[in-house]
Amino acid sequence: MPNTQCQMPNTQKLQDLMQQVGISSFKALSRAAGVSERQLLRLRQGKLEQMRVDVLLKLSPVLQMPLNELIATFSTVELLQEKAAPSQELLQEITDLRKEYQRSQFQLEQQREILLQELQQSTLQLLESLLLQWPTAAQKAQENPQLAAVKIVPLVQKPLEKLLQAWGVEAIAPVGAELPYNPQLHQLMEGTSLPGEIVKVRYTGYLQGEKLLYRAKVSPV
Template sequence: MPNTQYPMPNAQKLQDLMQLLGISSFKALSRAAGVSERQLLRLRQGKLEQMRVDVLLKLSPVLQMSLSELVATFSTVELLQEKTAPTQELLEEIADLRTEYQRSQLQLEQQREILLQELQQSTLQLLESLLLQWPTAAQKAQENPQLAAIKIVPLVQKPLEKLLQAWGVEAIAPIGAELPYNPQLHQLMDGNAQPGEKVNIRYTGYLQGEKLLYRAKVSPV
């Protein structure tokens, strides 16, 4: 039967290089570079000119060769004879890739800035009453030390509760509550306690969904 396999002029050359670098197989090279084995097959067959520039850029650092060295090492004779045009084309494609990367980075930065502004705006809306009333309440408290603190507390408490509710943040337990000690949710401030023993909540902790933000600080009962 005739041999239907494609010739692979670069196979031995690539294997020798892989052996020097400690890369055990083409599959291992494929995984290390993040390229498909089909692309490596083209390289082994001497079809580097059919490979995309981004693939060559991924292979270059893994094979510890510059892009120009990679092209010079694995190019076919035909490609080497017309070296000037393909090299210029490669340089132009690399420049295009860099430009696209810079454009993507700029877009991400702009999106990040917009999201930050939206977050700040929504937070300020939730804290509106605090922002508007707190300076006046604080000034009155300085002018009149006898002013009951209980009148000022709601100015802070209500906006804070709205903000925590909007962000899905919940208190683990109210101050003064007595609960079975759970070391995953509670942090002892003093003394000792075994899991399940009653402790007193001195400083509340917070959960955001299933994520623990802060453990509640407790003392043994």
């Protein structure tokens, strides 16, 4: 049987560093740093020269170790000697990668802000009639308690329907509908029912495409 210790001379070093920062497994380290377990395997095998610099940049903050110390810890003496000449080039590559990473993060943040603004703007457009008319309707309802609620409901209902339609959200069933009980789509508010038995919808649920957002709340008939 091959000598695992010889094959992976840096495994114990990596485990010691992981223990210091509270990471219990290589899989957990892979997720925390956003690198593949294959890259970690190369590190454990002492194949630092085969690893990309951006991988080391991701591991460095997770293991709470400066990049130069990380390289020194997992490099052999021979590797350090071989790489001594182009070390300046390596440092320049690291600097360039850091700048590119920061630039990418800034661009992503800008894109998130733009997308959020576009979402807010489109949502406000769909709710325009509600935003403009609801305060007036609410004031009239306070001034005249006898005002029929049926006259106010459309102010809320129509904009909401437009918004849900734009987002691809559909009601599972209307309130008051009687239909066969489906535990995957329905939630019993009281009593018991077997799948297929007729129940009545008390609160509607919603689907977005094939994704279930909220189950409809039902009661046995």
